[in-house]
Amino acid sequence: MPQPRGFVCARRADGSVVITHHGRAAATLRGARAEKFLAEAASGDPQLVMARWTGAYRFGNERAAREHPRNRSGRTRGR
Template identity: 80%
Template sequence: MPQPHGFSYEQRADSVVITHHGRTAATLRGGRAEKFLAEVVSGDAQLVMARWTGAYKFGNERMARNHPRNQGGRR
């Protein structure tokens, strides 16, 4: 599975802003921001940010592409 890339975060006075390729992907405040900061320090930062923003590949994209619903009228 390819590793996520292009994420960065900025810690502000009362929040944490996560960006992906320069666009805001998530803003975390309060306890969620503290939990995120603790997790990003202890793990792979890119992977943690991908999970927290929901931009995480689950590995089922190949199977979904072959599903009849996604064939665009071809069967």
């Protein structure tokens, strides 16, 4: 599975943490959740931790399915 990239986190003066992905806000964590996130990010791969906390990641099979000929017709489903 490719490693997630493009995540940046910034701690604000009020103690909250803002996670951005390619310049767009993905999550804002406050209080105990912010502290737990910072501890986890310090102990592991920060990019992977941020991807997991924001939900902005795909599993390997979802990436593979996107490239399947049946799914490459150019149209999008859902949204």
